[in-house]
Amino acid sequence: MSQETDAVHAGYRPSGDFRPMLPPLHNSAAYQFASHAEAVEKFALRQAGFTYSRTGNPTVSILEQRVAALEGGAHAVATATGQAAVALSLLALTQGPKHIVASSSLYGGTVDLFTDTFADFGIRISFVDQADPSAWAAAIESDTRAFFLESVSNPLCTVADLPAIAAIAHEHNIPVVVDNTLATPLNIRPLELGADIVVHSATKGLAGHGSVLGGVVVDSGKFDFSDAARWPQIAAPRVRLNNTSLLERHGPAAYAMLVRSKFLHDLGPTLAPASAQGILAGIETLPVRAAHVQRSVTRLIDALAEYPGIAAIHHPSLPCHPSHELARTLTPKGTGCVLAIELAHPSLVSPVIDGLKLISLAANVGDTRTMVSHPATMTHCRLSEQQLAAAGLNTSTLRLSVGLEDSADLLADITQSLDLALAATQATAGTKEVSFA
Numbered sequence: 001m002s003q004e005t006d007a008v009h010a011g012y013r014p015s016g017d018f019r020p021m022l023p024p025l026h027n028s029a030a031y032q033f034a035s036h037a038e039a040v041e042k043f044a045l046r047q048a049g050f051t052y053s054r055t056g057n058p059t060v061s062i063l064e065q066r067v068a069a070l071e072g073g074a075h076a077v078a079t080a081t082g083q084a085a086v087a088l089s090l091l092a093l094t095q096g097p098k099h100i101v102a103s104s105s106l107y108g109g110t111v112d113l114f115t116d117t118f119a120d121f122g123i124r125i126s127f128v129d130q131a132d133p134s135a136w137a138a139a140i141e142s143d144t145r146a147f148f149l150e151s152v153s154n155p156l157c158t159v160a161d162l163p164a165i166a167a168i169a170h171e172h173n174i175p176v177v178v179d180n181t182l183a184t185p186l187n188i189r190p191l192e193l194g195a196d197i198v199v200h201s202a203t204k205g206l207a208g209h210g211s212v213l214g215g216v217v218v219d220s221g222k223f224d225f226s227d228a229a230r231w232p233q234i235a236a237p238r239v240r241l242n243n244t245s246l247l248e249r250h251g252p253a254a255y256a257m258l259v260r261s262k263f264l265h266d267l268g269p270t271l272a273p274a275s276a277q278g279i280l281a282g283i284e285t286l287p288v289r290a291a292h293v294q295r296s297v298t299r300l301i302d303a304l305a306e307y308p309g310i311a312a313i314h315h316p317s318l319p320c321h322p323s324h325e326l327a328r329t330l331t332p333k334g335t336g337c338v339l340a341i342e343l344a345h346p347s348l349v350s351p352v353i354d355g356l357k358l359i360s361l362a363a364n365v366g367d368t369r370t371m372v373s374h375p376a377t378m379t380h381c382r383l384s385e386q387q388l389a390a391a392g393l394n395t396s397t398l399r400l401s402v403g404l405e406d407s408a409d410l411l412a413d414i415t416q417s418l419d420l421a422l423a424a425t426q427a428t429a430g431t432k433e434v435s436f437a
């Protein structure tokens with residue numbers, strides 16, 4: 001099926017007595033077993049089915065199947081937030097104090113997880129320039145258990161050369177985990193380009209309405225986890241599994257089962273069924289939204305690229321962007337709703353933000369409503385100066401997440417705010433020479 005059709009139908013066909021057209025909300029913590037024998041088999045993971053909603057729920061399961069279909073993956077596990085999806089996907093691969101190679105251009109919350117919480121667990125991270133495949137190769141250590149990157153980075157929209165990076169990783173039996181939040185599967189399908197696992201903050205473009213939080217881990221089911229010395233958590237017998245291995249029991253679904261039956265089960269960041277239903281409703285309109293947003297992004301860039309007060313726009317559609325060529329082949333439909341606007345001077349940041357009347361100052365992306373944020377003091381505020389510089393961010397950079405309003409209204413809002421901020425700065429400077437060219 002095409003993605004447009006999967007977005008509406010994957011994972012659900014009306015059934016049962018009432019045949020509801022929409023995926024029903026199964027708001028139940030527990031499930032009745034027909035017999036004790038059935039309960040024994042399901043708890044021992046020898047028989048598929050729902051036991052308790054921390055590890056699986058019928059509404060959540062529809063969402064998992066839908067996102068897996070959109071990404072071209074084999075299995076998916078939903079989580080309470082995108083942050084939980086990132087954490088669980090990697091905890092399942094590191095299984096203790098191991099090493100990860102990660103892009104230096106990541107969402108700030110992921111950097112916090114890596115440099116603080118993961119560091120406390122003894123997980124070491126080497127950050128590398130996403131655009132330089134040789135840097136990924138050079139950073140590999142004997143206990144590297146994952147590469148982690150964003151398909152389209154937040155907020156500078158660097159497009160990852162996934163085929164090149166995946167080739168390096170696979171030479172060393174390392175799985176590639178890709179955060180596909182910003183691009184969404186409508187713009188790029190990392191699993192088709194060599195990635196092994198995709199994670200999402202479904203809070204963003206998948207839901208699209210900003211009313212719920214959620215995350216998803218999608219597994220291709222193709223990575224070779226059969227080396228028990230390297231991947232004991234998957235290929236070696238576990239006491240927890242009656243001295244069998246996940247691989248023996250679940251074959252290509254072993255990694256997804258590890259995420260679900262160990263990490264979701266033990267740590268508990270489970271997606272609420274009502275949130276799953278909300279995300280499912282959002283996904284239905286994802287293809288239409290993605291097309292609208294792409295048109296608006298293009299119009300805004302065309303009108304703002306040379307506008308006074310703007311030093312640069314960071315977006316792969318512009319020839320000066322480092323990912324311009326790569327984006328033509330890997331993301332021909334666009335890179336999603338985000339673009340980064342670098343103002344001519346940090347002193348313009350507050351007046352420009354505060355002068356916006358339609359666009360909201362808020363830390364979300366992929367919402368119906370257009371939002372602006374200042375990464376250096378908001379989403380990426382805990383990064384050091386060096387980390388900000390490595391991510392290509394400075395104190396003049398604004399992130400815009402384009403929503404579904406008319407692009408003419410958005411443009412009018414941005415230009416009136418820029419005009420006012422520039423005029424005020426010139427007036428304050430008085431006779432002093434001020435040039436933001």
Ligand SMILES: Cc1ncc(COP(=O)(O)O)c(C=O)c1O
Nearest residue numbers: 081082083107154181201203214
């Ligand atoms: C690229 C990316 N990944 C992960 C996350 C974390 O998602 P959540 O806020 O749903 O926990 C975010 C949040 O902004 C994000 O932008």
